[in-house]
Amino acid sequence: MPTAVHPQQAAASTSSGSPPTISVVIPCHAPSADLLGRAVAAWLAQRPSAEVILVDDGSPEALDSPAREVRVLRLEENRGAGAARNAGARRSTADVFVFADGDVEPLPSVLGAVRALLGDRRDADGLVGVPVMHPGDGDALTTYKMVYLDRMWRLAGREVGSANGSLVAVRRGAFDAAGGFPESRGAGIEDIELGARLLATGARLRICPEMGYVHHKSYRWGPTLVTTYRRALDFARRILIRSRVNSMGRPAQLATNLRAFWRFFGFYFASLAAFYVPLAVAVHAAIAGGAARWELLAAGGSLGLWVVTRAPLGRDLLAAGGVRTLATGLAFQVCETVLCSVAMLHATLTPWSDR
Numbered sequence: 312m313p314t315a316v317h318p319q320q321a322a323a324s325t326s327s328g329s330p331p332t333i334s335v336v337i338p339c340h341a342p343s344a345d346l347l348g349r350a351v352a353a354w355l356a357q358r359p360s361a362e363v364i365l366v367d368d369g370s371p372e373a374l375d376s377p378a379r380e381v382r383v384l385r386l387e388e389n390r391g392a393g394a395a396r397n398a399g400a401r402r403s404t405a406d407v408f409v410f411a412d413g414d415v416e417p418l419p420s421v422l423g424a425v426r427a428l429l430g431d432r433r434d435a436d437g438l439v440g441v442p443v444m445h446p447g448d449g450d451a452l453t454t455y456k457m458v459y460l461d462r463m464w465r466l467a468g469r470e471v472g473s474a475n476g477s478l479v480a481v482r483r484g485a486f487d488a489a490g491g492f493p494e495s496r497g498a499g500i501e502d503i504e505l506g507a508r509l510l511a512t513g514a515r516l517r518i519c520p521e522m523g524y525v526h527h528k529s530y531r532w533g534p535t536l537v538t539t540y541r542r543a544l545d546f547a548r549r550i551l552i553r554s555r556v557n558s559m560g561r562p563a564q565l566a567t568n569l570r571a572f573w574r575f576f577g578f579y580f581a582s583l584a585a586f587y588v589p590l591a592v593a594v595h596a597a598i599a600g601g602a603a604r605w606e607l608l609a610a611g612g613s614l615g616l617w618v619v620t621r622a623p624l625g626r627d628l629l630a631a632g633g634v635r636t637l638a639t640g641l642a643f644q645v646c647e648t649v650l651c652s653v654a655m656l657h658a659t660l661t662p663w664s665d666r
């Protein structure tokens with residue numbers, strides 16, 4: 312990776328008075344030709360214009376450039392999105408990198424916002440794009456995920472601690488100082504790790520509503536649940552590493568590891584309690600033939616908390632797709648809660664290495 316540079320030194324590279332140069336880096340592996348073509352066309356139509364680098368991450372068949380203006384960098388083996396993005400950044404000489412997925416279609420305002428906000432202004436070192444709702448294919452799970460992601464990013468606040476791998480812009484110097492994306496073949500949390508690395512160097516990431524994009528992606532139950540578990544497991548392990556906690560498969564580590572999780576997931580643990588307390592009461596009642604009054608009160612309060620915390624999302628789901636989308640979203644959240652709980656236990660009770 313390039314030599315580390317402090318983010319404030321990075322700002323100097325774009326403070327000469329001239330607008331910053333921009334490179335759009337798109338990693339892809341065996342992409343849909345139609346979706347990639349739409350994405351590239353949208354980037355080439357941006358004003359101001361930018362260099363577009365397409366990184367072919369070891370596709371079975373080498374990709375041809377979808378347009379004369381697009382540079383293609385071929386990696387001979389599939390190394391993962393993080394490594395592909397870093398390779399594209401190394402090939403570029405621009406002041407600012409814009410990293411985007413191959414199925415992301417940017418709105419016309421994206422590069423104008425990047426140039427304006429990462430030019431002479433000093434209130435951010437990176438900008439995080441915001442997904443825009445689109446009809447999709449009418450599938451209830453896809454509609455739920457789009458509503459959930461839209462709400463998550465729009466309510467995240469002005470400054471955030473995580474990048475968005477679908478669309479994020481970063482000053483070159485801040486990116487170099489952070490060491491770029493992690494290149495380990497994890498479960499797709501390299502954007503979260505980049506955000507943590509940027510914050511550790513003093514860089515600032517902010518949400519940029521002007522960087523809107525349409526993500527042409529469909530979700531299916533099986534693959535989405537598998538990805539959810541793998542991401543949760545990888546994220547849990549990242550937390551333990553950052554907390555300098557070593558998991559050696561010893562149950563005695565459980566209390567230490569749970570304290571590490573609490574520092575990162577306090578609200579989520581409250582949500583877990585709100586979900587599992589009613590479940591525990593129901594199981595106990597089934598075994599004992601009834602439940603005490605205090606158990607019923609605890610279960611009712613916890614269930615009420617779980618419902619109340621999800622009421623705003625529920626309203627958005629009803630508006631976007633009706634009762635079917637609402638039911639699908641609640642069902643997915645139940646599955647997600649269970650999978651994330653198991654992933655945390657898996658991370659803290661089994662041996663693993665930081666690779």
